[in-house]
Amino acid sequence: LAIVLGLTLTRYSDHLRSTVIGRCESFLKKHTDVSRVNDCERIWGAFEEAYVGKDPCEVPAEAYDPLISSVTQHVICGTMLFWSKTKALAHAFTDNRECLVTLEDTLLGFVFDELTWCSKNGSKETFTTDCPGWSECQNNPVRSFWIRASANFAATSCGNVSAMLNGSLESPFSSTSVFGSVEVKSLDPNKVDDLTILLVTKETDTTTCASSSFQSLRSALDPKIAYNCREVPYNRVENCISDPEIPCSDCL
Numbered sequence: 001l002a003i004v005l006g007l008t009l010t011r012y013s014d015h016l017r018s019t020v021i022g023r024c025e026s027f028l029k030k031h032t033d034v035s036r037v038n039d040c041e042r043i044w045g046a047f048e049e050a051y052v053g054k055d056p057c058e059v060p061a062e063a064y065d066p067l068i069s070s071v072t073q074h075v076i077c078g079t080m081l082f083w084s085k086t087k088a089l090a091h092a093f094t095d096n097r098e099c100l101v102t103l104e105d106t107l108l109g110f111v112f113d114e115l116t117w118c119s120k121n122g123s124k125e126t127f128t129t130d131c132p133g134w135s136e137c138q139n140n141p142v143r144s145f146w147i148r149a150s151a152n153f154a155a156t157s158c159g160n161v162s163a164m165l166n167g168s169l170e171s172p173f174s175s176t177s178v179f180g181s182v183e184v185k186s187l188d189p190n191k192v193d194d195l196t197i198l199l200v201t202k203e204t205d206t207t208t209c210a211s212s213s214f215q216s217l218r219s220a221l222d223p224k225i226a227y228n229c230r231e232v233p234y235n236r237v238e239n240c241i242s243d244p245e246i247p248c249s250d251c252l
């Protein structure tokens with residue numbers, strides 16, 4: 001049984017490794033501008049360093065510092081798009097367009113999106129099942145990764161940045177979300193000129209830019225960064241997703 005179990009665990013580890021390396025290589029094949037400065041094997045090594053051998057509730061965000069340093073990618077100023085409770089829509093929009101870029105369109109976010117991983121105290125293994133859930137404990141490997149990667153994405157942002165929020169919610173801005181608790185606070189007022197909220201609203205939605213939840217956003221935002229909010233019809237975003245020929249400037 002021990003042998004069978006051992007083999008199963010090894011296969012799980014190898015599976016994550018091949019997913020990560022495979023995604024990394026296909027990203028670099030498509031984005032030739034960053035292919036010479038990134039090394040997928042080195043990225044995997046720096047990734048493992050963060051959590052392997054540690055209790056799955058004792059991996060702080062800083063454990064991913066070496067991983068962050070192992071990746072080189074510069075996003076064009078003014079193209080960074082944050083999102084909160086709009087994951088599918090934001091990604092459907094950026095998938096076929098170059099005007100906006102989410103964290104998950106960058107090498108780091110692309111490679112680890114939707115994956116689960118953890119290890120155990122004193123273990124050399126990586127597991128992809130039975131890992132702590134997002135809120136099960138604070139310092140879990142997956143949550144800490146997204147906190148660290150999001151902080152880096154926001155801290156390296158520049159120019160006019162935007163965030164797609166969900167107008168179907170009464171409080172589109174949540175100060176406990178990654179956007180609210182990490183990204184807004186990591187924006188550098190010396191680099192970011194303004195933050196524009198793109199509030200995607202359906203015809204029957206009653207939430208507007210006047211929503212009181214945006215008061216807490218404004219108080220979390222550095223006063224040197226200008227704040228804008230625009231209500232964007234959901235249908236318009238959908239049309240832009242299905243017709244990539246519509247210029248970005250007519251979409252948002």
Ligand code: DVN
Pocket residue numbers: 081082083084085086087102103104114134135146149150153176177178179180183
């Ligand atoms: O700007 C984006 C992007 O840069 C990203 O890395 O962070 C921002 C989005 O994070 P957010 O503001 O917390 O947005 P959401 O919509 O509240 O959460 C996005 C995802 O994070 C969820 O889909 C969860 O991922 P999962 O479990 O579906 O793979 C996860 N998440 C965040 N808070 C969670 C949570 N999962 C469970 N419980 C929570 N409290």
